Amino acid sequence: MVLAHQTSSITDCHSVLEQKTIPENLPSPTDRYKLKYRQYEADMKEEYKQYSQRIAEKKKDHLRCPEASIKGTQLEDGHNDDLTALDEKALLQRWYTSKPCNMQHSIRKSEAEDVAAERRKQAVIEQVMVDQLSRAVISDPEQSMCVDVYKEAHGLLGLGTAPMRFRKRTLHETKIRTKSGLTENMLSNKLRFDSRIISRNGRDACRELIGFFFACDRSLTVYEFRQFGNNRTNALPFIQKGVYQHQRGQKKGKAYDLSDFYIGANLTFRSADHNLPESVKQNPVLTLRVMSIDEAAMDFLKASSMEFRQEHSKQVVDDSKVFKKIQGMFRETLCKRGVRVITGLGKYFRHVDKNRNGFLSRADFKEALKVFHLEIPEGDFESLWLILDDCKSDKVDYGEFTRAVFGETNEYRKAFVRKAYMKLDFNKTGSVPMVDIRKCYCAKKHPLVLSGKAAEEEIQLSFLETLGESCSNPNEVAYSEFEDYYEGLSVGIMDDDDFVNILRNSWGI
Numbered sequence: 001m002v003l004a005h006q007t008s009s010i011t012d013c014h015s016v017l018e019q020k021t022i023p024e025n026l027p028s029p030t031d032r033y034k035l036k037y038r039q040y041e042a043d044m045k046e047e048y049k050q051y052s053q054r055i056a057e058k059k060k061d062h063l064r065c066p067e068a069s070i071k072g073t074q075l076e077d078g079h080n081d082d083l084t085a086l087d088e089k090a091l092l093q094r095w096y097t098s099k100p101c102n103m104q105h106s107i108r109k110s111e112a113e114d115v116a117a118e119r120r121k122q123a124v125i126e127q128v129m130v131d132q133l134s135r136a137v138i139s140d141p142e143q144s145m146c147v148d149v150y151k152e153a154h155g156l157l158g159l160g161t162a163p164m165r166f167r168k169r170t171l172h173e174t175k176i177r178t179k180s181g182l183t184e185n186m187l188s189n190k191l192r193f194d195s196r197i198i199s200r201n202g203r204d205a206c207r208e209l210i211g212f213f214f215a216c217d218r219s220l221t222v223y224e225f226r227q228f229g230n231n232r233t234n235a236l237p238f239i240q241k242g243v244y245q246h247q248r249g250q251k252k253g254k255a256y257d258l259s260d261f262y263i264g265a266n267l268t269f270r271s272a273d274h275n276l277p278e279s280v281k282q283n284p285v286l287t288l289r290v291m292s293i294d295e296a297a298m299d300f301l302k303a304s305s306m307e308f309r310q311e312h313s314k315q316v317v318d319d320s321k322v323f324k325k326i327q328g329m330f331r332e333t334l335c336k337r338g339v340r341v342i343t344g345l346g347k348y349f350r351h352v353d354k355n356r357n358g359f360l361s362r363a364d365f366k367e368a369l370k371v372f373h374l375e376i377p378e379g380d381f382e383s384l385w386l387i388l389d390d391c392k393s394d395k396v397d398y399g400e401f402t403r404a405v406f407g408e409t410n411e412y413r414k415a416f417v418r419k420a421y422m423k424l425d426f427n428k429t430g431s432v433p434m435v436d437i438r439k440c441y442c443a444k445k446h447p448l449v450l451s452g453k454a455a456e457e458e459i460q461l462s463f464l465e466t467l468g469e470s471c472s473n474p475n476e477v478a479y480s481e482f483e484d485y486y487e488g489l490s491v492g493i494m495d496d497d498d499f500v501n502i503l504r505n506s507w508g509i
Contacts, residue, residue, distance in 0.1 A: 050452050086469060089462035090339035093489055096446050096502045120233070121192065124210045124223050127235040132187055186216040189304070191297050193261055195222065195288040196418070200358065200399060201279050202430030202479025206422050209238055209288065213261055215301050219243050220256060220267075222288065239274055247285050248390060250315050258301055263411055265290040282357065283397075291411045322383045326376060327407045331491070333374075334406060339488035341372060342406060343470030346484040348372075349398040350472055359395040376405075399480075409490045409499075416500050417486045420507040421479055431476045438464060445505055463506075 029037075191213040199205045211222040222239035246252050247268035251260075256267070267288040271281045280286060334341060345368060352364055362385060369376060376384070388396045388404060409417075424432045424440055443449055443459035468474055470481045486503075493499045503509060 053452070084337070084340065086340050086466055087337040090337075090466045090489065092446075092448070092459060092462055093502060093506075094493060096443075096505050120208070120225050121210060123233065124225055124235040125192070125212075128212055128221065128223060129187060131237070132241065187214060189215045189301065191215070191258065191261055191301055192294040194291045194293075195267065196291055196414075197280065198266070198287045198289050198399070199280070199283075200478070200480035202421065202425060202482075203428055204277070204279055204430075205479050205483075206418055206425070206428065207238075210235075211239070211267075211288070213256070213258065214241075215258065215305065217243065218255060218257060238276070239269060244269060248287075250319075252390070258298075258305060261290060261293055261298070263290055263292060289411070291415060319387050322380065322387060323404055323407075326380055326384060326405055329376065330374060330406060334488065335492040338491035339466060339485060340469075341374070342402065342488035343466075343481065343484045345372060345402060346480065347470055347472060349402075353398070358397050358399065359393075360398050360401075361395055365396070365398070365401055374405075406487075406491075409487060410496070412496055413486075413490055413499050416503045416509065417483060419509050420503050421482050423507060423509055425479070431478050432482070433476050434464070434468065434471075434474065437467065437477055440508075441506055442508060443506075 193211050193213070195209045195211050197204045197207055197209070208225045209222050210225060211220060213220045219241050220239070220243075221237065221241035223235045224238040225233065225235050227233045243255055245255050246260075247270055248266070249268075260267070267290065269286045269288075271284055271286045274286070276286065330341075348368055348371065349360060349364075352368070353360060366381070384404060385396070388400060408414075421432070422428075424436055438460070441460055441463060443456045443463070446454070446456070446459045448454040449456050449459060467477065467481075467485050470485055471477055472481070489502070490499055493502075
């Protein structure tokens, strides 16, 4: 009896709550609001209609797997020869080239990032000037010689001789300017360039390096801009100021000059000569890639320099011809299945590299080419090997080998790949969990999703499967694996803006 009474009371409460309570003196909706509501209602009906149609098609053809449904939406050019399911899924990303819907927001965001980058560069320039105009003079070895001269004059040179680091120097014994000291005017004739470390280590590859070449004494220095938390930043010397020589290539042993600095140039240094992180020192030669240069400063220095000559030796020209010939052999293959080939080779090399130092023998490379059905004539392979193995160690870095055989994307595209990875790897650990990749990847604006031919989950799943195939660890993505994926995807995309739009749509950068 009591239970029945409680049940009836609960039912009455629900009925009262379900009634539409309309407040008194409520103004009638305006025509503009009515129009917006009708548009919203029409959009919702249309979306529900499309959703119902997709559900009906899936139920009707429930035997078809997602891979088969995606395969039916291939590119219209009909080039499906020798394509596997992995190639077809990778090719879906090439459709994602439309401009982002929030293009104005992207432009404003890009402009804000440019302003922030310019501020960082100015901060580094100020730090370089402070280091070279004040600290360099104080720590100049000539200062210690002044103290020795004073002691020798007073017969005190042999008394109390101590190591250099324990010697004391008073203010009166310190020179304001030394013979090797530089003035601000001399340091102003400099070329600023942005660079990155060519490395498979994600933490090292994403370091923000800003370098300077001084025309007065042909010296150079490289600084790393680092951010600690949200507010604290610092510019620290990465390569100390000095005159350095090429460590690789046809110019090995020659000092760097102005003609060595251009977008895409490689700067090589002996790792043992510098106070570098342990991960960088694992490779005996540190290679920096020039990403951008100060064009105005370059033009000024070219005009004022009487010795600037950018000539290429016959050997350099011949080496370039060898690279172009081999890269031309595989261009058509990479346009169809570039992602599978480049990521597959990278995974194969990492598996074969038992020493984990990045170097493999001639036999290892020949076997890899055979496994992936990539044929290079014996004569061309020998010519390539003579160029790459300039140290005559019979071992070559497999990243360098891949870049020589297939080529690589330009620095403009690379910059956006690094930006996307740095957004994912916000802790700068060098690897990103696959869970975070799944969360951050966006397929809402993919043409196949918008047209109703594929669900957002299908596009996302196809991307995750192709990226996961290239990973040695299925639970995380290393920088080299992420870079290899977009290296393979980039081959068949001719326009830089189309490639950048793929990254912007996918990762919101």
